[in-house]
Amino acid sequence: xxxxxxxxxxISTRNLPLxxxxxxYAVKFSSVGQLRVGGLTQRLFQGLVVNAAxxxxxxxxxxxxLGDRVLVKIKTVEEKTDGGILLPTTAQTKPQGGEVxxxxxxxxxxxxxxxxxxxxxxxxxxxxxxxxxxxxNGSKHLILKDDDIVGILETDxxxxxxxLNDRVLIKVAEAEEKTAGGLLLTxxxxxxxxxxxxxxxxxxxxxxxxxxxxxxxxxxNTVLxxxxxxNDFKGKDGSDYIALxxxxxxxxxx
Numbered sequence: 001x002x003x004x005x006x007x008x009x010x011i012s013t014r015n016l017p018l019x020x021x022x023x024x025y026a027v028k029f030s031s032v033g034q035l036r037v038g039g040l041t042q043r044l045f046q047g048l049v050v051n052a053a054x055x056x057x058x059x060x061x062x063x064x065x066l067g068d069r070v071l072v073k074i075k076t077v078e079e080k081t082d083g084g085i086l087l088p089t090t091a092q093t094k095p096q097g098g099e100v101x102x103x104x105x106x107x108x109x110x111x112x113x114x115x116x117x118x119x120x121x122x123x124x125x126x127x128x129x130x131x132x133x134x135x136x137n138g139s140k141h142l143i144l145k146d147d148d149i150v151g152i153l154e155t156d157x158x159x160x161x162x163x164l165n166d167r168v169l170i171k172v173a174e175a176e177e178k179t180a181g182g183l184l185l186t187x188x189x190x191x192x193x194x195x196x197x198x199x200x201x202x203x204x205x206x207x208x209x210x211x212x213x214x215x216x217x218x219x220x221n222t223v224l225x226x227x228x229x230x231n232d233f234k235g236k237d238g239s240d241y242i243a244l245x246x247x248x249x250x251x252x253x254x
Contacts, residue, residue, distance in 0.1 A: 053132070053133035053134060053135060053140070054132065054133070054134045054135070055134070055135040056134055056135060056136040056137075060136075062102075063102060063134070063136060063141070063143075064102060064104075065102055065103060065104040065143060066104050066105075067104045067105065067106070067107055068104055068106055068107040068114075068116055068145055068146040068147070069103075069104045069143055069144065069145055069146070070100055070102070070103050070104065070116060070118060070124075070143070070144060070145070070146055070149065071100070071101050071102040071103070071141055071142070071143055072098040072099065072100055072101065072124060072126065072131075072141060072142045072143075072144065073098050073099045073101050073139055073140075073141050074097075074098040074133075074139070074140045074141060074142055075097050075098045075099075096125055096126060096127075096128055096150075096231060096233075097123065097124060097125045097126065097153060098123075098124065098126075098141075098142065099121065099122070099123055099124075100118050100119065100120055100121065100122045100123075100124055101120060101141070102120065103116040103118065103119065103120065103146075104116060104146075108210075109206055109207075109208055109209060109210035110208055110209040110210055111209075111210075112209060112210025112211070113210075114206060114210050116146045117146055117149070117164050117165065118146070118149060118152065118164075122152055123152065123153055123154050124149050124150075124151070124152055124153065125149070125150045125151055125152075125153050125158075125161060125231070125243065126142065126144055126148055126149050126150055127144075127148045127149075127150060127231060128231050130142070130144045130145070130148035131143055131144030131145075131148060132144075147165060149164055150163065150164065150167050150231060150243045151163040151164050151167055151169070151200075151202070151243060152164065156236070157235060157236045158233040158234070158235050158236075158241050158243075159171070159199065159235050159236075159237070159239075159241065161200060161241075161243060162200060163200050163201060163202035163243060164202050164203075165202050165203070165204070165205050165206070166202055166204060166205035166213075166215060166245050166246045166247065167201075167202045167243055167244065167245060167246070168198055168200065168201045168202065168215070168217060168243070168244065168245075168246050168249065169198070169199050169200040169201075169241060169242075169243050170196035170197065170198055170199065170223065170225065170241065170242050170243075170244070170249075171196050171197050171199050171235075171239055171240075171241055172195075172196040172239070172240040172241060172242055173195045173196050173197070173222075194224060194225055194226070194227045195222065195223070195224055195225075195253065196222070196223065196225070196242065197220065197221070197222050197223075198217055198218065198219050198220065198221045198222075198223060198249075199219060199241075200219060201215050201217065201218060201219060201246070202215065202246075205246075215246045216246070217246060217249055217252060221252050222252065222253045222254070223249040223250075223251065223252055223253065224249070224250050224251045224252075224253060225242070225244060225248050225249045225250060226244070226248045226250060229242075229244045229245070229248035230242045230243055230244025230245070230248060231243050231244070
């Protein structure tokens with residue numbers, strides 16, 4: 001297994017907590033050094049900067065998204081559990097939701113003008129790796145496409161999610177406790193299920209003419225879905241949920 005070693009004489013990481021909340025300003029290598037990977041050596045050039053996000057200068061007082069893009073103010077990371085236990089930075093869950101604070105003018109499909117599907121003030125859940133993060137007015141925001149918004153969530157329980165476009169919300173089936181031969185499985189050896197019941201569906205995707213295409217699955221269907229698709233969530237009842245595109249559901253089981 002290859003190992004990596006930084007031999008540059010100075011690495012500036014001020015204001016950069018580990019993993020969560022990496023400040024967008026920069027990770028800067030302030031001098032020339034070398035990066036060793038196994039037996040290979042690569043030079044690190046002076047002034048190399050890796051940006052995690054964009055900082056909007058205070059002189060700019062507003063951001064207006066273009067086209068079908070949306071500006072979302074990211075929900076603050078939870079620093080404590082429900083029981084009041086302080087979470088270390090590495091254990092804090094990255095938010096996947098926030099409040100819409102600005103929307104673009106929409107887009108045109110064929111001869112149809114299609115507005116953005118959410119409005120200012122809407123609480124939304126978005127795809128885990130969607131958009132570009134910006135620091136604006138002292139808060140973290142995300143600029144993303146309308147299609148990257150998974151659904152609307154006006155409560156604090158994911159089971160109440162209202163999927164948008166071609167997204168569906170699935171309650172994941174519980175993992176098997178035993179093998180077919182009757183052996184008891186531990187938590188680490190339980191295989192993650194790829195089966196669940198559909199609890200909510202979106203209105204469907206838009207075709208090239210701007211018309212909605214109704215989804216082929218409905219609430220109540222039990223489906224088999226792609227193992228690595230979608231966004232995983234934990235419901236307040238302790239159940240696991242996943243929000244994914246309808247195309248990631250491969251079969252209906254009955």
